[in-house]
Structure formats: structure tokens, C-alpha cells
Amino acid sequence: MNRPAKAGFPPPQLIETTDALAALCARLAGNEFVTVDTEFMRERTYWPELCVIQIAGPEDVAVIDAEAPGLDLAPLYALFDDPSVTKVFHAARQDIEIFVLRTGRVPTPLFDTQIAAMVAGFGDQVGYDALVGALTGAGIDKAFRFSDWSARPLTPEQIAYAAADVTHLRRVYEKLKARLEREGRLAWVAEEMAVLADPATYRTEPEDAWQRLKPRTSNRRFLAVLRAAAAWREREAQRMNIPRQRVVKDETLLEVAAQVPKDAAGLLRSRGFSRGLAEGKSGAALLAAMAEAQALPESALPEVQLRGNGIKPSPAMVALLKVLLQAKCDEHDVAQKLLASSEDIDRLATEAEPDIPAMHGWRRQVFGDAALDLKAGRVALAAEGRRIRLVPL
Template identity: 70%
Template sequence: MSRRQPAPEPAPALITTTDDLAALCDRLRAERFVTVDTEFMRERTYWPELCVVQLAGEREVAVVDALAEGLDLAPLGALLADPRVVKVFHAARQDVEIFLLKFGAVPVPIFDTQIAAMVAGFGDQVSYDALCRALAGAHIDKAHRFSDWSARPLSASQIAYAAADVTHLRKIYAGLTARLEREGRMEWVAEEMAALADPATYRVDPETVWERLRPRTHNRRFLGLLRAIAAWREREAQRINIPRQRLVKDETLLEIAATAPETPAELARARGISEGFAKGKSGASLLAAIREAKALPDSALPEAPRDRAGPAPSPALVALLKVLLAAKSEEHHVAPRLIASGEDLDRLAAEATPDLPVLHGWRREVFGEAALALKSGRLALGVEGRRVTLVRPG
């Protein structure tokens, strides 16, 4: 007797009209969860250009042509805002940012399979391909990974590629939730999803972007200039919708902050600044920002980055904490990066009672308590066979 073959997946629907999108979203709002992905373009713009949205419930899969003429995405916004339906993403941050920009709100509730997989022991920042192989028994065709999703019409192979992302994500979600519920770790995942659900996670403050450049100086006048021109670049890049690095590169910002040009000719001497840029609208507004920053009183200048208070951490203690972290991660099958960062370990080694996430919630239970015990001599590390073990002295 021959075995019955599983029913083939239905062909994904291509949605190009508002009526069809509204009908689809009405059906999906009756589901327990919906898997979501996007295809967008951002190489030449500051703001992401949404091109395609993929959606799947338990029984259907659809590819929404977000660039279709006359298409109103409002029904999609209503679906994403419906608290009764879990929105499942993989590596959600860029997708969520797009929807926040488009609809003014973060989808709720969110489940990110990449974060969940880290809690479930699949390692740091596990790829979608790896989860597909492990939990869905599928292999992803990468032929359209670098496709131009803004070109129309979409090809049949593009549609199939886009649909596959949310099709397999259903099995990944089911497998991860079953494992996490069995191990009592759904609350751990919920803690991590809280940051994704916070709109502040996706907002860029132009007045603080200079800190990302990590200037190696305590000269507050230089820092005031850098703050001003970095904020100018962020706002100007947003205004003309161009990537910030394409507008002015980081190294050029640092050079301009050091030289403080006052005229278009002086500005044009900076690497990467053309004469046309220096004499144009953008150059004029940059020079105005420099003049304003140079006129600031000392009291209005930013403080220099402060060195960490107290003695530097012992490299030996940091090394021991890293070994303990690896051992605890192995024991609990949780990605080390999700428990503690390198900076967390440095502070844990150097400070008596630092206020760190690793000393709160499930992280304290998994690693924090043992780390404090190691620091105080109440715990030692040993080796048994090929595994690191924890030894309680006495």
C-alpha cells in the first residue's frame, strides 16, 4: 500500500487591490497567528521603501504588492494592530521599523523567532536558513536574495521566493513555541519582546548620533562641533532621503569637526566634499550649523565621554566570567550573547553591585547568581571529563 503524500502547499495569492487586501486581512484576523516578512529597498534612500509584504496564516499564504497602483495598505495596518493575532517575524527590527513608519505604531503582539531561537539554544543570531533546516526540514532558494524588489512586474519566481519565507516560518514558530513551553521559557521570550514592542527602540535622536562615532578626545569644543554636524547630517539625510554615509562619510564628519571650516572653499578641502556640494544648499546649511556650534558657550557643550569609575577590571576575572558564561549557556542551552555582553562582563568584574540586566530576571537565575558567587569566592570552576563544572568550596 502506498503512503498518502502530504497535500501540496496552495499557490500564494498575489494581492494588488485594496478590496483583495481587506478580504485577506479579515480572514487572517480570525487566525491565532500570522507570519510576516517584507522586501524593501534602502541602498539609495534614508527611509526604507516598502515593496512587498508577505503574510501567512495557518491555511493561506499571500504576497502583497505594496507598490501596486491605488493600493491602500490600511487593512494591513488594522491587522498588525489587532492584539488577538500574534505577529511572527524572523529578525524583526527592520520589518517593525517599516511598519512603525508606515502606520505610526508597532505591530502587537510580536514574536521574533530569531530571539526565541537564542533562548531555545540555537546559538547567537541564528539565521532563518538554519532554522528552516532544523525545524521545517526545508532549504531556502537564495536566488532572489539580492533581487530588485522595486521593479515591476514581479516574476513568478520572485513571488514564490517571497512566499517561502512566511510559509516555513509557520513551522518554525510552532516548533519553537512547543519547545519553549515545554521548558517553561515563554516568559523569558516575553521579556525580550518588550524591547521590540517599544517605539523608542526605532527612533533616532539627531542630537545623540555623534556618540556612535566614538570620538577619542576630551576636547569639549570639538565634541560640540561634532554633535552639531552629526545632527545636521541626520536631518539633511532625512530631508533629501539619502543614506547618511552617502551624504557625508563618518571620517569626513570627524575631519570637519577638527577643521571647523567657515567658507565653502574651506569646506571643499575636506575629503569627500565636492565644490558643488560646498557651494550648494546642503553645504550652506552645514556651514550654518558649524557657525552656531562655534558660538555656543562652554556651558552648552557636551561633556567628554567619561572613563569608567574605579579600577579597570581584572583581565583574569573577566576571563573566568567568560568561561562561566560559556558553561552556563551550555548547561541551559541559551545563546551566551543573549545572557550577557562583553561590556556586561567587564562591569561585573570591575564594580561591586552594577545595575545590569544580567543581575535581574531569568538572566540572574541562569548566570548572575553564579557570577556573583564566583566573584566572592563562593564558587570555583573545575573540569570533569570534557566539561567545565562548578565547584562549591568547602
């Protein structure tokens, strides 16, 4: 069984009533920060099913049973809205999505230790257990990682496991923050938090769902049909509260958008469509949506986003930019994924000054300006022992 990371923590309190939650949040409201985590289920549903919320302050650690009958989470949401208390998560995106779906708001102010760890040089998307080990020397018990958190009652072992996450997280946050303050990088983390703090980050618009499929085509008519089909699937999944892949799989959706069947019999020729789905109201709605997309005027079709003006990047230039990227990551001890993606490098190789994250804020200072200098022939790369350095030309 895991033990709290900080000596002196009392046993975790199981919160099952609104009064107990209000008393806890009143105590936590006077703290500089609280650490938060959630346990949820999503394997069988479209919308995440919130089961447990863990939260810790300097002298409190609690496991909130989000499924307790009659429990009102309003006191917790009020704490999340308190601008004087920083809410600390690790890999916060899915946790925050749950709260945005319930309240429309992001807990604020926010700090994500996974992003902070990338800024501090712990690599791309460092795992929580690895980060805890590196910063605190503690080990993480993984025995309940795939526990059924919707089952009741919660066992003492589940409660201890859940509570340990947020007690370890206190020490991780304190050590990361101190390190970033020494290195003058807290402002870098603040830039990254801006995306997580935007409620729009967590909203799924059915009309945008087709982009998740990443179709490799410039056929705008096909893209319009795919957009309509993907929006239909998203709405069906939301309506039935089941994972989108259980409505129809991605490959089936792509096939249907390419074939554009005219009737239920045509849908049934695509693997993945049941007779009930194809011949029912849902199938009729899909057929109507695709027919409407086929009838759209050219001006209403999706725009094809060409990168690099359609120019294939030079492999040599891409290779040079990747060497520079790695050299800058080594120099500044920052995760490569945080500076630039492979697509960003391709765009840098073909566009004069693309609108990518590497051309803005602290990334530009660390990498972007040097990349432009390298492309323009103002600097060259040279080996110096085991390191790569820039040489002005």
C-alpha cells in the first residue's frame, strides 16, 4: 500500500457528504496551493464518468466520492474558482475536461507538473511515477491503476492509493517550482498554461470531428462528406453516451465518405454497419447528411490546409533543423516535443517564417531565431567535442 509522501499527513479522509466537503474546502481555501487528481471511467461511455476526486493541502488529504448520493460538489467548484489558491495537477487535460463539462470553467490558477517537468528538462511527457521517483525518491504503487473506480463501496486500499497521488504531488510541485524559479523559467510554464486554461481547449464540436481522422487528400468534396459523416457519428455517440468507435469505426467512416452510399443497402456493404443502424433513423440521418454535403456549393467546402505552400521539404534542410533542435534542447535542458514537432520542422524548412509555436514567445528565443538564421545562411553548425554549436558566418 502507498503511504503519503510527506511525513505528518493524517490518514486520508473519505468525503461523502456536502457538509464534510464544505468544511474541507473552507480549510483548504487559506492555502497557497492544493494538489488535485481524479479517477474516472470512460471505456464504456462518450462522456467521462467522474468517480473520485483526490485533493490535498499542507495538513489535509481527502478522497471525495463523487458518486456519493446527495453530494453537491459546489464547495469544491468554489475553491477551484478562488484566484488565491493554485490548483496543481499532473497531466491535467483529461481531469480539467471533466470539470469544464460540469461547470463550463477551468480551475484557476492552474499548474501542470507534466508540462513544468518538460520545461525543466525531464523529457517528453514524463510519466508521473518516473517524476515522483526522480524528485522525491518515492515509489508509486501501480496495483490500482486499472481499478474499477465506479464500484462501491471504495476499499481502504483504493482510498490509500488515490490519496497517495496527491500527497506525492505536493513535493513534486514544490521541487519543480523551486527549480524553475532558480532557472527563470516560470514564465515559460505560464505560457503553456494559457492553452490549458482556455475552456475552448476541451470542447468537442461535431463539425470539427473530421479533422481528428487526418485524411490525406486534397479532394474538398470528399472532405465535405467526411465532415458531415464525422459530425453525425459524434452526435450519435454523444446522444447514446458511448465511445465514438462503438458507433462506427474510423476506417468504416472513411470508407462510407469515399463511397457515399445512397441507401441503407449501400451502408450495409461497408463493414461495420449493423442492419439496425443502417436501416434505422440513425442511418437515414447519415445518408441525409452526406447527400446534403454532396450538394454544397464550392464556396462551402472545407479548405485544404497546405503546409509549406505545397512544396516538399528538402531532406537535408529538415535534417539540419533537427540537429539544431536537438542541440538547443541539450543546451537549455528542455524537452524536444515542447519546442517543435516534426510538422513544425517541415514547415520551417519550406516557409519563410511559419506561424508555429517555435516562432513565438520563449520558444523563439531558445530555437526559432536560430532556425531562421540557419536557413538564411547567417550561421552554421559545428561540432565542439560532444556538443553542437552555432558559428556566425
